[in-house]
Amino acid sequence: MPELVPTLLRATTVRRVLAALLLVAAVVVAARPSTEIDLVVAARALPPGVALADGDVVMIKGPPSLRSLTSPAQARGRVPTGPIGAGEPITELRLFGPETTAAAAGPDAAVVPVRVAEPGVVALLRPGARVDVLAAGKDVHHPAVLARDASVVSVRPGAEGDLALLALPREAATEVAAAALTRAVALTLR
Numbered sequence: 001m002p003e004l005v006p007t008l009l010r011a012t013t014v015r016r017v018l019a020a021l022l023l024v025a026a027v028v029v030a031a032r033p034s035t036e037i038d039l040v041v042a043a044r045a046l047p048p049g050v051a052l053a054d055g056d057v058v059m060i061k062g063p064p065s066l067r068s069l070t071s072p073a074q075a076r077g078r079v080p081t082g083p084i085g086a087g088e089p090i091t092e093l094r095l096f097g098p099e100t101t102a103a104a105a106g107p108d109a110a111v112v113p114v115r116v117a118e119p120g121v122v123a124l125l126r127p128g129a130r131v132d133v134l135a136a137g138k139d140v141h142h143p144a145v146l147a148r149d150a151s152v153v154s155v156r157p158g159a160e161g162d163l164a165l166l167a168l169p170r171e172a173a174t175e176v177a178a179a180a181l182t183r184a185v186a187l188t189l190r
Contacts, residue, residue, distance in 0.1 A: 036061040039089050040069040046084040051077050057090060067091060081127045081154040081165075093128060096153050096165070110173035111153055115161040117184035122162035125155040130190040133166065135179045146179050147172040149190065 039062040046056055052075045059072065068089035069075055078095040096111070114133065116122055125131070129152040137144040150172070153165040164187065168176060179185060 035064065037064045038070060039066055040072055040075060042084045042086055042088050042090060045086050046080050051079050108170050109167050110170045112166050112168060112173045112177045114164050114166055114176060114180050114185050116164055117186045121187060122155045122164060124189065125152050125164060127152055127154060131166070131187040132190065133176050134186045134188060135183050143186070146176045
């Protein structure tokens with residue numbers, strides 16, 4: 001029995017030392033400044049093509065590796081280029097608006113909706129992709145190039161044909177829109 005008392009005292013001392021170390025570690029972790037940042041995320045699933053309102057986005061804390069808008073005001077009135085899932089960080093590239101258009105095609109840009117002639121090509125397109133816009137010319141072997149290096153803003157498969165929203169310099173946008181009214185338009189990926 002006398003041998004048991006020193007063993008118990010050593011075990012108690014070890015436990016106390018471990019508890020003190022854990023307490024110090026917890027204080028250090030709690031005192032450390034947070035590396036989380038404010039993120040703007042979708043409050044619910046957001047469909048493409050519908051302007052965002054105040055209740056559509058919320059602020060949360062998250063890691064700095066998730067780059068999002070920095071305030072809900074930046075999202076107000078802008079339109080998602082595609083579906084945004086609930087809780088998904090909202091970035092500039094996910095929204096259509098003046099900033100997106102200017103970044104895609106310059107300050108004198110316009111956005112043109114184009115029905116795409118080739119079935120299934122919309123599945124290959126993503127916002128930010130660069131394309132050339134072609135239309136049938138007088139010679140079937142030499143299509144007319146209507147615009148080069150257009151930026152895809154949004155893509156949508158549809159029952160009446162696949163639709164792509166393209167950001168272009170204003171002059172080229174007018175030509176593409178006029179041609180799309182009378183003939184089939186094709187896109188080539190760059």
